[in-house]
Amino acid sequence: MSGYLIGSQAAGKMPLPPEAELQWWYQFYFATERGRAGYDKNRHDFSKLIWQLASPKWKFDDATFDRSAAAFENPDHVNIVIHNYRWRLGLAEGEAKFDDIEKKLAQAPVISVPTITLEGDANGAPHAGPSAYAKKFSNRYEHRTITGGIGHNLPQEAPQAFAQAIVDIAKAGP
Numbered sequence: 001m002s003g004y005l006i007g008s009q010a011a012g013k014m015p016l017p018p019e020a021e022l023q024w025w026y027q028f029y030f031a032t033e034r035g036r037a038g039y040d041k042n043r044h045d046f047s048k049l050i051w052q053l054a055s056p057k058w059k060f061d062d063a064t065f066d067r068s069a070a071a072f073e074n075p076d077h078v079n080i081v082i083h084n085y086r087w088r089l090g091l092a093e094g095e096a097k098f099d100d101i102e103k104k105l106a107q108a109p110v111i112s113v114p115t116i117t118l119e120g121d122a123n124g125a126p127h128a129g130p131s132a133y134a135k136k137f138s139n140r141y142e143h144r145t146i147t148g149g150i151g152h153n154l155p156q157e158a159p160q161a162f163a164q165a166i167v168d169i170a171k172a173g174p
Contacts (some may be wrong), residue, residue, distance in 0.1 A: 003143075004119075007069070009090045009106070030081070030086065055150075058149070064156070110136055111139075114174070130145075140172050144161070144165060
């Protein structure tokens, strides 16, 4: 989903145009202790806001959100989220045992297995367009834009299209 998403601290150090930086406002908030405390105190409402911003046309009800929000009560949730965003900005170390893998991934390798990428036509989350990453796939590759006001949460907003992509890529074989 959402294209070529390999994280890199080097890429995280590169400035984006102002409008793109604005879309990542919470990443900068999480870089502070105030952000950690705010997320911990308000994780339910914060996460609901992110759902609304990332999928602005999805009219999910409270029961749907609350089923997923139960996972946010995991005692490790806040630490994992905060560490992830701080790592992206080079403000936190990763697991040393994965340093060699991180170095390889930071080189933005070409993906050599058959791939289908999916994007909702109303994705409010920061993302690159498919032309920005299409050349990162060297095998059978297809991009599908899922229409109908579909946002960032494709498995819930468009479960049939999401499942069909899995079936189709499985049929493609290695």
